[in-house]
Amino acid sequence: MDSLTSESISEPNTIFLKNYTVPAYRVDTVILDFDLRETKTIVRSELKIHRNPESHASHHNLELNGQNLILLSIELILATGSQWLTENDYVIDDETLTIANVPNEFVIKITTEINPKENLALEGLYLSSNMFCTQCEAQGFRRITYFPDRPDVMSLFTVTIHANQDQFPILLSNGNKIDSGVESDNRHWVTWQDPFPKPCYLFALVAGDLYCKQDKFMTASGQTVDLYLYVEHENNHKCDHAIVCLKQAMKWDEDTFGREYDLDNFMIVAVNDFNMGAMENKGLNIFNSSCVLASPETSTDADYYRIQGIIGHEYFHNWSGNRVTCRDWFQLSLKEGFTVFRDQQFSSDMNSAAVQRIDDVNILRNAQFSQDAGPMAHPVRPQEYIEISNFYTVTVYNKGAEVVRMIHTLLGESNFRKGSDIYFERHDGQAVTVEDFVAAMESGSDSTNGSKINFDLKQFMNWYHQAGTPNIEFKEHYDAKKNSYSLTLQQSCAATPGQKIKNEFHIPIRVALLNLQGKTISLDLDGEDNCTNVDECILELKAKEQVFTFNNVQSKPMVSLLRGFSAPVKILTSRSRLELAFLFANDSDDFNRWNAGQELALDIILSLVKQHKAGAKLQLDDDYIAAFKKTLCNDYLDNALKAQALSLPSESYIADQYQAGDYADTDAIHHVRIFVRQQLAKHLESDLLRVYQLSTLIGDYQFNAKDMGLRSIRNCCLAYLMELNNNNYYQLCADQFKQSNNMTDVMAALELLTNYENAYQADCLQTFYEQWQNDALVIDKWFAIQAMSRLPGTLDKVKTLLNHPAFTIKNPNRVRALIGRFCLGNIAHFHNEDGSGYQFLADQVLLLDKLNPQIAARLIQGFSQWRNYNENRQELMKNNLNRIISVDNLSKDVFEIVSKTLA
């Protein structure tokens, strides 16, 4: 196959939601036969097709999608007999095959040839470390055979796979294995049948020599499901965690959403070369090995935690995505937003709810808010795209999850559950839209359905239609005579590309009032029966401005607003440091308590940045040091939460606070953030050391909330101590590196040693490499640590590492570890005033675009906020964007992102 030229396109087409029409033809059954060979795989497909009675199309043309395929033959089988088609009977181009004047019912047999070995885009069927595997979402199936590649065409699949017995003893596809046999030339075959109709993006095939870890799960209704985890033989000791998580997820979905698994077996396969995290193919999930394999020696707490979430996510798709799927790709958030919400709730129930919520919000604030404020801003349901792969974004996924969470907040737990039951029952086996989901949720709160309320979500739909992060401002008034407290809330939203005027959002704002002792006051909201005698309530902000009055408030209260981050908004009204310190010390909502600490730190850092730029001598506020000490020494606070509270806002989040005209100075931000950390360490050295020593764990590694909390606070303290540039702490860090029995503590130490000039760094990096050189996932960490280093000369180091024998540009994990972490994570070095970081990124994008356009397009994010930087940096970034777009034969993926970023 030719992944170099047919990717390219001179004038890419834009696809619009408003142009959606139902498919003219449906495919009832698909019979596929694969003759697997590395460079020359033959795919025979037999499609039973009928005209869709719902279609108003006047033509009788069958249009099939196909890309990078060699067409060998087409045979049409009609009631009257069969007919081989010749070149005169169809029209073929780079993307489609059209056959004119087909009858209402017929069978078509198509034979194509593909080259899995040369498929470096990793879409469709490809080879990864001596195994065949597939990735068909969103539009990979068209790289396997000609087919109506759209999610609203759902068919029953029967798949036969032929391959060499020694090289590929395991042959897998969706559903149940119904037959198998051997044939000549030392080859064998297996036939799989999936009893559920599915869109072709959920098709999967795997062939390889794999180790299989087996287990069983008994469903609530007493069905036994066989569980299989397939990995490469050398990874056979890294399977236990994934299996535990899978069983947790299966149980949780039964308990929480009433959803049982529906096939006799559930398979997961770990693959080394994979563009995404994992893929929910029906009954046969395919995972990036980094999202499934774990062992204490090679994986960190963060890895364990992420694996649990992703295993849950893909499993939950069996209902939210597979049984009920999307009508078209504009509805992507229907499955992704809902499923991310489900996996967040799962992780929250399995671990600490507060820490999970803080993680969710950090992703939004560090990545989604800036997307919403930048050139690629798009609604949760986009209205147009050039390349759908570019819309697997934090907006569709994470803001989409927030939108579902707001429905959950507005309806309440039990009505939300009623709504989701209605959704799954009403639409089982269908391809539906966001409107169908929201209508089901409204039905869940329908008062005839036994609910107290009847929710109208019409205005709420603006969350799906409009891009941009809403801003909230508030004013307070306390009337001591009437004992009433009123809160005036205002909303606004800045224009985004293609959307100048914004309509008002329907925003749930969870609120409580605290008295001077920090205790919640029993609320009595004027005119609202649902909000009397409760500690907190939900204010529904629907107008541009609304006043909410609380009665019987005996003294001026402190408001705790947007508790649990009840809506994805920014609160613009700034609060005094005194108020923030009070909330940081007292708020009974864990999220808001953490948030007040972050706001306080942000306020301090932003004013220090101003002073630094004015050339003033910096001094850290004593009250802040005292508040920090109080948290550090609070023995009653959960350790994981404490570590979160002691972490300063990230450099990218600080940079995002600067709006156009007031440019983010990344050097000043970097300098000030380190200054604050150094000052805290200097003043609290003995406390930090004491907490570090007290948090030491003895014994085997365990993945549980208590141990994770201890490791996180311990490593947080060590990180502050390292800021003192004292050889004793370098030694302490090197000892931790050498003596720890788990990757969490080893990585934390190595990462710190890599950030400072010290005598241990080179040795430790070398030891680590030698110990783990045969473990790809650990070596990814080794590359990432070096790419993230604060030390001068990091870009040169990264360039040198590109030539390291262990580096390969063909593996997406490695590209993300080295190039991705430098360009997207190392803010200070990437934005070096000399433009060297920008030039490096553009060079890598151009190189990667020829191999793997999806990965190339992701990296361009590094330039997305270019307008927020000073003129010199703007100019340099713009030049590099222009350099990319002026290259001939760019992929659609890269073309779309660069042209929109420049627009």
Ligand SMILES: [Zn+2]
């Ligand atoms: Zn998903």
